[in-house]
Amino acid sequence: MDYTGRLNAHLPLATRVLMHKGDGSLLIHSDGGSYKPLNWMSPPCRLDKLQIDEELASAGVVEAWKVTHQKTGDTLTVRIHEIIADTTHDLGIDPGLIKDGVEADLQRLLAEQVDLVSEGSSLVRREYPTAIGPVDLMIRDAAGAPIAVEIKRRGEIDGVEQLTRYLDLLGRDPLLTGIRGVFAAQEIKPQARVLAEDRGIECLVLDYERMKGIDSGVPTLF
Amino acid sequence: MDYTGRLNAHLPLATRVLMHKGDGSLLIHSDGGSYKPLNWMSPPCRLDKLQIDEELASAGVVEAWKVTHQKTGDTLTVRIHEIIADTTHDLGIDPGLIKDGVEADLQRLLAEQVDLVSEGSSLVRREYPTAIGPVDLMIRDAAGAPIAVEIKRRGEIDGVEQLTRYLDLLGRDPLLTGIRGVFAAQEIKPQARVLAEDRGIECLVLDYERMKGIDSGVPTLF
DNA sequence: TGTTCAATGTCGCAA
DNA sequence: TTGCGACGTTGAACA
Numbered sequence: 006m007d008y009t010g011r012l013n014a015h016l017p018l019a020t021r022v023l024m025h026k027g028d029g030s031l032l033i034h035s036d037g038g039s040y041k042p043l044n045w046m047s048p049p050c051r052l053d054k055l056q057i058d059e060e061l062a063s064a065g066v067v068e069a070w071k072v073t074h075q076k077t078g079d080t081l082t083v084r085i086h087e088i089i090a091d092t093t094h095d096l097g098i099d100p101g102l103i104k105d106g107v108e109a110d111l112q113r114l115l116a117e118q119v120d121l122v123s124e125g126s127s128l129v130r131r132e133y134p135t136a137i138g139p140v141d142l143m144i145r146d147a148a149g150a151p152i153a154v155e156i157k158r159r160g161e162i163d164g165v166e167q168l169t170r171y172l173d174l175l176g177r178d179p180l181l182t183g184i185r186g187v188f189a190a191q192e193i194k195p196q197a198r199v200l201a202e203d204r205g206i207e208c209l210v211l212d213y214e215r216m217k218g219i220d221s222g223v224p225t226l227f
Numbered sequence: 228m229d230y231t232g233r234l235n236a237h238l239p240l241a242t243r244v245l246m247h248k249g250d251g252s253l254l255i256h257s258d259g260g261s262y263k264p265l266n267w268m269s270p271p272c273r274l275d276k277l278q279i280d281e282e283l284a285s286a287g288v289v290e291a292w293k294v295t296h297q298k299t300g301d302t303l304t305v306r307i308h309e310i311i312a313d314t315t316h317d318l319g320i321d322p323g324l325i326k327d328g329v330e331a332d333l334q335r336l337l338a339e340q341v342d343l344v345s346e347g348s349s350l351v352r353r354e355y356p357t358a359i360g361p362v363d364l365m366i367r368d369a370a371g372a373p374i375a376v377e378i379k380r381r382g383e384i385d386g387v388e389q390l391t392r393y394l395d396l397l398g399r400d401p402l403l404t405g406i407r408g409v410f411a412a413q414e415i416k417p418q419a420r421v422l423a424e425d426r427g428i429e430c431l432v433l434d435y436e437r438m439k440g441i442d443s444g445v446p447t448l449f
Numbered sequence: 450t451g452t453t454c455a456a457t458g459t460c461g462c463a464a
Numbered sequence: 465t466t467g468c469g470a471c472g473t474t475g476a477a478c479a
Contacts, residue, residue, distance in 0.1 A: 011472040017322045024244065027258035035321035036249035040267040041459060043324050047261045047472085079472070092312045096242045099257035102265050106234035108455060109477090137384070137418050138453075158233070158455085162468090166388060170422070196467080233457040263474055267457085301457070326472095385469080418453080 010079025232301025
């Protein structure tokens with residue numbers, strides 16, 4: 006196999022699994038690694054079967070494909086030397102995956118339970134806009150002082166960096182002078198905690214299951 | 228299918244492709260999307276076939292699997308109602324993918340064309356070492372003033388942060404006082420540009436094809 | 450359609 | 465093992 010596009014890549018001859026999906030995309034999997042194929046072509050793309058000329062045939066190629074991406078023009082060229090098994094089936098349209106417990110769920114719950122951030126505080130708004138992107142939650146504590154909250158599923162250093170940038174910027178706003186930061190996550194890595202506290206940012210560990218328990222009553226999906 | 232781990236996820240009954248790899252991992256693909264499966268379990272993990280009790284059988288389940296991650300304990304439960312096709316083959320060990328990247332190219336090209344950064348400047352060195360990692364390019368402009376260049380294929384906020392850290396550190400070196408920063412990329416995101424300019428870092432958009440055109444002619448890998 | 454951000458990210462390298 | 469950055473990231477939400 007040979008790929009030309011954002012980079013060039015070559016895959017030597019070996020036994021592999023090719024999955025050609027209904028949308029035209031092609032995946033080339035080995036027997037290890039994670040879910041990521043060794044190589045692939047994403048939709049929208051087109052698969053053309055090439056003619057096997059004498060040169061290819063004498064090299065032992067029984068089938069040759071050229072998969073072209075419709076927009077970028079990236080190409081994947083596949084030369085098949087032996088077909089061990091070949092199965093085709095129409096899967097139809099998939100009903101899709103239902104998820105529960107991602108960052109959006111955390112944000113929604115914490116917006117309803119801002120007392121967890123600071124007793125007696127109230128929500129200003131979710132996705133409070135700034136020039137460098139929205140802050141997850143903007144709230145005001147019982148005394149009316151502003152607090153910017155950054156929410157992550159897993160709290161790592163880059164999340165602290167992100168919140169620091171917001172605080173730097175927001176702190177220049179006369180209406181938000183003295184703004185504090187709270188870094189909230191289901192799990193906070195030690196390094197992230199150290200960095201946050203060094204910058205005067207409070208860390209808050211969230212218990213998703215418990216928060217869901219005192220949810221205002223939006224039913225779970227399944 | 229049901230997944231429990233970092234989050235909970237459920238996949239309704241439908242026709243799908245299950246790929247069970249030699250390392251024990253399992254992928255569940257639909258007929259669309261990109262290379263990412265609807266759901267999966269990464270290695271190291273173990274697949275156990277569950278006994279089909281009366282309840283499962285009466286629900287139409289012919290086979291049930293429980294895939295457990297060895298370290299995290301995440302589980303994937305699969306209930307199979309019909310097997311349309313089933314193929315097994317040992318692929319052996321894969322020779323692996325050979326890549327030839329673009330970002331390294333960009334750095335090499337810009338090192339040869341530092342005039343693009345500042346007219347009349349000259350290269351000090353590539354991968355200029357600092358305590359927190361190497362700066363992509365260190366150059367001196369026509370007047371001899373130092374410039375640190377960070378190169379990315381796509382310029383985003385992280386890259387600006389990285390360059391900022393370098394500049395903070397390098398600026399303490401008496402030989403490099405007054406050092407300037409240049410953020411160079413094929414494409415610079417608006418937010419990254421705002422942040423860079425706010426910090427006095429100049430942005431430079433690189434035309435890879437054009438730069439390759441005036442390349443000195445080092446051949447590619449294959 | 451383009452931009453931005455999360456992700457069960459995954460992957461690879463180096464300390 | 466852990467941290468850190470890149471990825472042909474992919475995917476989803478929103479302007």
